[in-house]
Amino acid sequence: MIHIHYFTFSPFAENTYILWDETKETVIIDPGCLAQYEKEELADFIADNQLTVKHLLQTHTHLDHVFGSAFVKRKFGVKMLMHKNELPILSNVESRCNMWGIKGYEPVEADGFINEGDIIKFGNSELEILFVPGHAPGHIAFVNHDQKFVIGGDVLFRGSIGRYDFPLCSYTDLMNSIQTKFMTLDDDYKVHPGHNEPTTIGLERRTNPYLNQ
Helix, strand or coil: CCEEEEEEECCCCEEEEEEECCCCEEEEECCCCCCHHHHHHHHHHHHHCCCEEEEEECCCCCHHHHCCHHHHHHHHCCCEEECHHHHHHHHCHHHHHHHHCCCCCCCCCCCEECCCCCEEEECCEEEEEEECCCCCCCCEEEEECCCCEEEEECCEECCEECCCCCCCCCHHHHHHHHHHHHCCCCCCCEEEECCCCCEEHHHHHHHCHHHCC
């Protein structure tokens, strides 16, 4: 069984996810820890629970989702995996941090690329990758069908959707991703988003104003 724990880090209130199963093998998704105490909080949780980090995964690489990625790579000796279409976004993070006066970001590079249909394995568990561009050109989500959950990044929120006013965003692509990937899942799938509280596919199908226009 996969256990899911999340931290809300940085002034952007970004959700960083830790997933593990009975083997203690673990994946970290979107480490947004910016301040040193946030990095220590993440590392302490891993140590206290005797977890072994196998993968660092990125749903996308907007700055708030990669603040702590270099730290995680270095601390746990793992590779950072993402979709190749995120390369222009990742390459621009440092300049955006400088432009907005954000201190503490350590530049990071991808170590490998993952695509829709790929399976991420850790312990006895698997995550399937969905390609869901729109909020970002290489945005992906991680799905577990046995436990019916999605680590969805900034695609679908409770009562809302991801922003589409950033460079290389697309409202058309975002809505297509939601309709053709997320909304094909059963109502009882739980969506763990990149910000704010979880939701379900069924709740959003019934009540999300963007899906009921």
